[in-house]
Amino acid sequence: MKKKIFNDLELIAPLLALIFIWYRSAQAFWQIASGTGSWIGEYSFKWGALYFGYILFSALLFAALVSFTFWNRPGILKSWIKFRERIGVLRLFLAVGSVLFPIYFFQFTVWGIVFHNLYIRVLIWALTVTLAASFLETQPNRIFSWNTLLIVVFLSSSLYIFAAAFLRVTSYPFSLGWSEGNRMWDYSVLFGRSLYDYPADQKIYALIDIGRQAVGGLPFLFSGVSIGMERFWLALTILLPYLLLGFALFRFFYNAPKLWLLGSLWVLLFLKQGPIHPPLILCAALVALIWRRRCGSDFR
Numbered sequence: 001m002k003k004k005i006f007n008d009l010e011l012i013a014p015l016l017a018l019i020f021i022w023y024r025s026a027q028a029f030w031q032i033a034s035g036t037g038s039w040i041g042e043y044s045f046k047w048g049a050l051y052f053g054y055i056l057f058s059a060l061l062f063a064a065l066v067s068f069t070f071w072n073r074p075g076i077l078k079s080w081i082k083f084r085e086r087i088g089v090l091r092l093f094l095a096v097g098s099v100l101f102p103i104y105f106f107q108f109t110v111w112g113i114v115f116h117n118l119y120i121r122v123l124i125w126a127l128t129v130t131l132a133a134s135f136l137e138t139q140p141n142r143i144f145s146w147n148t149l150l151i152v153v154f155l156s157s158s159l160y161i162f163a164a165a166f167l168r169v170t171s172y173p174f175s176l177g178w179s180e181g182n183r184m185w186d187y188s189v190l191f192g193r194s195l196y197d198y199p200a201d202q203k204i205y206a207l208i209d210i211g212r213q214a215v216g217g218l219p220f221l222f223s224g225v226s227i228g229m230e231r232f233w234l235a236l237t238i239l240l241p242y243l244l245l246g247f248a249l250f251r252f253f254y255n256a257p258k259l260w261l262l263g264s265l266w267v268l269l270f271l272k273q274g275p276i277h278p279p280l281i282l283c284a285a286l287v288a289l290i291w292r293r294r295c296g297s298d299f300r
Helices: 002-033 045-071 073-087 090-107 118-136 146-166 180-191 210-216 227-237 240-249 257-271 278-299
Strands: none
Touching (some): 073 090, 090 118, 090 146, 118 146, 146 257, 240 278
């Protein structure tokens, strides 16, 4: 009896959270669609059709989830598992597509600007991640397990960070942000002084510390560096140090590559919540490598 109650709560709690996100996303969608025309009320035909289609889709999906949670769980479960087994290796491609869709949709299309609301983004991301987990599940009697869902969440979130980092890798000659031009100057003067017609006996002033100059300016040790190459390097500097620290901290899992990778991705996701500059992360990675080398055997 207790196990049944726990299993029901295991499904009801996410369902209630999803209902709340749906409600808030519907409010946000209404604000986007409202005022676009005069087809019905203040909607244009396109936005009105999108909004009402979204409401209909939400209602049908909600009905399916309620049915699965309270009434016809075995029937839906067997149908989905049978479908998953029938498509074979195709389910891997469907899982990858489910994970990549919101990243492409929000990061690389104009719709990402339109649908900027947090609840809309969380809803689409949650649905696609859950769908991917259900395709990747290997247990024959479950739609998805929490372990599989957690792995997909880690991978999907990490891919978001990678996509955001490389989004601005372009040869566009002008600044892409309010301080990018200043930072490019700061990074270039340490190793790329020769690029500027500046008196040799005078110091070129930079607005950042020597550590950030050294890390961000490494490409300027080579001649012919383009602005696109420098942006690519800067994208790497906001990813690789975090992963290096994660690999150093969790390297006692080297015999379990999946756990090693997931632990490292967790470090990346956790530390990217705050503005920690790469030199500090590299110092932390060096400390972690030295500490594990001397004391790691005590923690195995």
